[in-house]
Amino acid sequence: MRNIRLLIQYEGTRYQGWQRQESSENTIQGRLEKLLSQMCSEKIELQGSGRTDAGVHAMGQVANFHTNSSLSTEEMMEYINSYLPQDIAVIQVTEDGERFHSRLNAAGKCYQYRVWNSAVPNVFLRRYALEYPQPLDIEAMQKAASGLLGEHDFKSFTSTKKGKKSTVRRIDRIDIAQEGNLLTFTFTGNGFLYHMVRILMGTLLEVGEGKRSPDSMPELISAKNREAAGPLVPAKGLILKEVYY
């Protein structure tokens, strides 16, 4: 069987997230599997690099599926994009080795979170950035971010309750870029737990507002307690930029 790899872009606004659900037709994976099964005339299971939650966007989600189809990758790309709704697009189709697995082989990921830091609305960013009118101390947030780098148990920063799976992850970089009122936080690491980027953001914004010390990150990590961290910020500011292999 052939192993086909897709690079996928989507605006998450209208969807119940990546993962197929029996109760909802409106997931990215569900939409794609339906379309791929139709294209290949066989039941297709699409494996994504990871889930994205309802409302989260993606520039570079990666997924793969096995098929007996003899269509070329060019034919597949054309077919898929001609049937997909305008808020999902496949931007690359390649044939990969038999053993490639989009989730298990992922070596790292890059997420961005955008904040529109102004009391004045921005019509063009309303779907892609969190409106946050309070003044933010960027240096303080940068200092706090540096305290999050490295390999740690990030249990304080995830909503998962079950205790079996490892909550140890490595964050390699957190960059904060300012362009006028738009702040872009870029997180790069070997993997991120459920809700982790959004809870990290809620925590950094509290630091930016002066509600939390920029030096408190090591302590917060040691707490291994979700209650110790900041709030979960809305999904719409989050985008999966890239998956590394």
Added chain:
Amino acid sequence: MRNIRLLIQYEGTRYQGWQRQESSENTIQGRLEKLLSQMCSEKIELQGSGRTDAGVHAMGQVANFHTNSSLSTEEMMEYINSYLPQDIAVIQVTEDGERFHSRLNAAGKCYQYRVWNSAVPNVFLRRYALEYPQPLDIEAMQKAASGLLGEHDFKSFTSTKKGKKSTVRRIDRIDIAQEGNLLTFTFTGNGFLYHMVRILMGTLLEVGEGKRSPDSMPELISAKNREAAGPLVPAKGLILKEVYY
């Protein structure tokens, strides 16, 4: 009476353009006038710096209205934005001199047109850029653009049929910026005729594709004939960036 000036942002996708129409509730001017009349408890007529067509966006549309209301400009801004749909926002409210007129006093305007120059779709630009997969010669377009600068009769570049009003305008700058596959054309001038930017764009894209000589602009201007110019490109790539006073 007070003369109130608004700086307005909108995503044009859902609207039948700026100008109030009896047949449609769905215009930017119509929506704003209804809301302002409600806010001021008197019938408000809102004067825009110019019309934008159905589907055209604005970052900095300017408009003004006269009122007896005693609300502060801060109160007005809060009221307006709390009732406007999310795709329209007022980003500044100021009180201006009695004689300020947003259209008659406009000294110039800046428009941008965006082109996504790739065969691969871009989900995030689908409402804001024209998809144009054909390879484009940017140097040729830049050369053609330089032949459009200055004061000319731009009759070849407008859809207006009536011959009474002057079709002489001055273009001060046309900048073409490339950022990956995204091309941004910025037009600055003392004013633009009906459909002018979109016909200029259709013409420049023909030059970019090699269908038209980059040296042919002076001749095309002299023709004073709409048939001589390129096609009208779609509205969604166009945005009114700024009005100068």
